[in-house]
Amino acid sequence: MRVSLTILLLILALLTACAPSPRGQSNSELSRPNVTIEKLAIVPFLKVSNDASLREGAAIVERHFAELLSKQVLLIIPSRDVSLALDGLSVKPQEAAKICATAFGVDSILTGKIRRFTERKGAPLGATAPASVAFDVAIYDAPNGRRIWSAIFDEKQKAMTNNFLVARRYPGKGTRWLSRVEFTKWGISEIIDELPLGDLP
Secondary structure, X not given: OHHHHHHHHHHHHHHHHOOOOOOOOOOOHHHOOOOOOOEEEEOOOEEOOOOHHHHHHHHHHHHHHHHHHOOXXXXXXXXXXXXXXXXXXOOOHHHHHHHHHHHHOOXXXXXXXXXXXXXXXXXXXXXXXOOEEEEEEEEEEOOOOOEEEEEEEEEEOOOOOXXXXXXXXXXXXXXXXXOHHHHHHHHHHHHHHOOOOOOOO
C-alpha cells in the first residue's frame, strides 16, 4: 500500500509539472537573463470597446502590473502620468516609446489591450457562470520602440472537476469561484512570474 501511494504521488507530481499553463508566452530579448529593465512607463491600456466594464478592467490591470513590477523594476511611471505626456491620445507603441523616453527617461514601456472583463454570476461557493478575462500586454524598448516581450491572458475560470491541474493553482486552490478582479490579479501574477527579468544592479 505504501509503495502504491508513493507511485501515485509521483504520477501526480509529473502531471502537475505538465499541466497546461494560462500564462503568457515570450520569445524575446528578455529570455536572456542579462536583460534588465530599470525604468518602465505603463501606457494607458486600450479597450476593444468603450464598455464600462472594460474601462474598469483596464484600470485594474494597469494598477496591478505597476504594483507587481515595482518589485523588479527600479522605477515605474504610472499610466496617469503617461496619459498626460501623451496628451490623452492613443498612439502607436513606437511613438509612445519615444515620448516616454524623452519625458521620463525610461528604458522601456508596457502596453496592453483589454478584450474581456466578465464578472462571475453568483456567489463564491455557488456561481452559475465563472469570471472570464482576456487581455494582452507587451514591453517595448525605449526610445527605439522595438518589442522585446509579449503575453496573452485569455481565460475562463475552470471548475476543480473540469481541470484539477489548472484549478488547483487558483487562489483558494479551486475551492471557490473568484471575482473578475481576483481572477485578473491571479492572471497578472502568473504572467509576471514568467517575465525573465535580469537582476537589478
